[in-house]
Every structure is written in structure tokens, then in C-alpha cells.
Amino acid sequence: MDRWSNRVAVVTGASSGIGAACCKDLVAKGLVVVGLARREERLHQLKASLPTDQQARFHYRKCDVSVEQQVVDAFAWVDETLGGADVLVNNAGITTKSLITDANNAADMKSVLDTNVLGFVWCAREAFRSQQKRNVTDGHVVVINSIAGHKVPIMPGYSFKMYAPSKFAVTAMVEVLRQEFQQKKTQTKITSISPGVVDTEIIDEKLKEANPNFPMLRAEDVADAVSYCIQTPPNVQIHELTIKPIGEIF
Template identity: 35%
Template sequence: MEIRLDGKRALVTGGSSGIGAAIAVELGAAGAKVVVNYRSHADAAAEIVRQITDVGGQATAVQADVSDQSAVVKMFEQMDDVYGGIDILINNAGIDGKRVMSWEIDPEDWRKVIDVNMLGSFYCAQQALKRMIPASSGVVISVSSVHEEIAWSGYSAYAASKSGVAMMTKTLAQEAAPYGVRVLAIAPGAIKTAINKPVWSDPEQRKDLLTKIPLNRIGEPKEIAEMTVVLASDVASYITGRTIFIDGGMTDYPSFAEGG
């Protein structure tokens, strides 16, 4: 089965690197017109646009900090001008913040993670839904994490933000379903991106990480991107209000494979 998104208008926040870049490229390859959002690396965003257009796709880059509500409004207005609306939103922009125990972290650092990961996702979803609801069509997919379910010491803000995104997804899906709009989340596990390189490139850390993954390997960004295309397509037309875990079984708690 070949999945196509011809003519669909997609926005990928944080689309200039890592999982976001892979998703943007895969959406473009499936025929979608893609807006690659970036915050501070215009050259990297331009490279993703080039990769999409070089194979005959349509793409443009738009700068915006998703934690700034006014910047998000402006970004969607720019997308209206370029593509005339939106059919697919991928809420991917996110940060994990500093590793600090909760009783030691500066509250402003904690708030920054929430502002980007949760409020940023909401600001973008709100603008997308304002356009999708009247059209009775559209898909919102937020990139969550296995840490919406698995605690992560030193990263309380990150885990809290992803749990918040999960419940926000369910609630927005409930609100939007009567209008034919789907709202989903995907939760990657350990994925081989540049931001994770210190872990997967270090033999000892990699060995420890693999003990947490039943499939015994680290995932590739393309695997996340391909599933995102499936979920954004009509193949998944009866799926809404759920987080789809793409984690090699990490949330299956492999430490319980033997004993109890």
C-alpha cells in the first residue's frame, strides 16, 4: 500500500533537525506541502526545504518560537498566505532542559520546558483547530515521549510536560471529533538523533540503554517519520485521542521479563 498525502498542507514545528526534520522530509515525499518551522537555525531549515524540493516536493521555512503565542499566530498567518490553510499539524518542537533534581532546579528553568513543550503545543494546536474545525477536516499530531508514562529522575519538567501533552491530546480529540478532526500523539523511545549522540555513541551508556529496549536496538528517525505519515493519512482515519508508542518495547518494562 502506497500512502499519499498529495495536496495536504502540513506544518512541522521544530522541523529543522532530528525527528522533526525526518518527519518533514517524509511528509514532503508523500506529497504534502510542508512548512518547516525553526527557532534559530535558518540554515538547517533551508537544508530540509532543499531536500524536499530536490525530489519534486513543495516546502518553505518559517521562523517562530512556539513558546511565544504572538509568534505562533503570525506563523499560521504566514502559512495561510503561502498555502491557504492547514491540514496537518505536527507539534514536534521541544526541549528536555537541564538534568537537575526537582528540589534544586531554578523554577524559571522548569517553566521554560513547560512553555515550549506544553504551552507551545497548545498554542499551535489552537491555531490549527481554529482552521480545521470550520473545514471539518484535519489532523493534529503531537510528539510526546515514553516519559509521558515512565518517570525520569532529573527531568521532572520534561516528564510533566509530556504527560500534559498526552491528556491535552485526549481532550482536544474529544472536542474535535464531532467535526471530523483527529488529534493524536506519538511517543518515541530511544531514537538515534544528534541530541542523543552522547548516549548512543558511548559504549557503556549504549549498553545500559539497550537493556531498556526489548527489541535491543535504538530506533531511527525515519521509523518515527514513517509512522507519522501513516497516522496523518486516511489509513488511520478511525484513530483519534490516543498516544501511539514507537519505542521498541521500552514501555513494556523489560526489567520484568524475568522474575517479578
């Protein structure tokens, strides 16, 4: 991780779960980290929870990644204040309670696509543009995908709703961006990390209650995977990393 010392990483969805765990891990490993999320108070609490010597290297901004202008403004702030983003950990993602077949669910369906797909597009675009402006050719874009972005698991009584289709789109976007990064003659890497079930706020509490012994990863397990992927040698790109808890049935 030495080459990332004091370089800037932007982490979206940083107010809880995987995003918060990534912020803590990357700051501890010497990066300057900017956490983006809608819940500003949670970001303030995250900063306060860090050891004193790490707090100076953690910054945060309120940002809803589904709103393009907010993303543009956030990355402009990173450029002006910290010199630009070298690493992006695109973690922000949501699901909804609405089934695809429910009535009057257009707003729910759109919100998932706006956050999980277009939010990723806006953030990846702005991070890469920041790198291009500064002639940074060794950046890294990491997206927290899902096993549901490759195969829709069958779970009796549960539907992945619009979440799985949005993650399938993310899988395709990773390959499109890999090709575009190459076309623009950079060595910027892109990695999709696809966890199985992770014990975070996005997991339906009813699902947990119905399956009390359901194997789940910890948010810290995914943060470890992020660090593993960004510290590979210059000639190595981990395109897709799938991690599952021991005992997962799908």
C-alpha cells in the first residue's frame, strides 16, 4: 500500500456498512479519504470515531450520488481542496420494498437505477476526468457489486426486485469502462467486487429473523478485499473478485 500513501480515495455510501468500513481501513493504511453520503451526521460520527492521528486525513461531504450535479460538485471540491481523486470506491447502493410487479412503483424502480447505475456512472466519470486532468494514469476505480449482479439467487419468499437488474448493469459497466480506460491510453484499473450476503443495513430485518443462522460476511471483510485489489502490482488488474461467507447456499 506504500504507493497510495497520502493519495486521495473517494468512498461513496460512506455513512454506514461497507462504505464506513472502507473509510476506516483506507485511512488507517495511510490514504487521505473523502467519504460521500446523504447522511452528513453519520459522516461526522465516523470522523469522530477515528483515532486522533487519522482524523486529519478523513474528510466528508454530503452527496446524493443519484443527483449528477451533486456528484460533479463533490469531485470539484476534492480537486480544489485535496488535489483530486486517485482512487474511487463506489459503494453507494440501495434496494426497495417494492416488487417489480407491484402497482404504482415507478418512483421506487427509478430510484434504484438512479443510485446503483447512474450514480456509479457519474462517480466513475468524474474520478477518471480528475485523473486525466492531472495526468494521473495509475488510478483505480473499485465498485462494490454483488453476486446478484451475475446470477439471481433463489431464496424462497424473497425477491431481489430491481436490485439484481441494477447490479447486472454494473457488471456490464465495469467491462465498458475497462475498455474505455484502455482506449484513452491509461493504466487506470477497474475492479468489481461481488460479495455474497453482507451484514449491513440494506439486509431486510425480516430475512434475518426468518434465517437467524444465515451466513453473512462482515463489512470489514469487503473492506479488506478493496485494499487487496488496489495494492496489486502495476501489471496486475483484478477485474472481478467474488467473496462469499462460508456456508452460503447459493
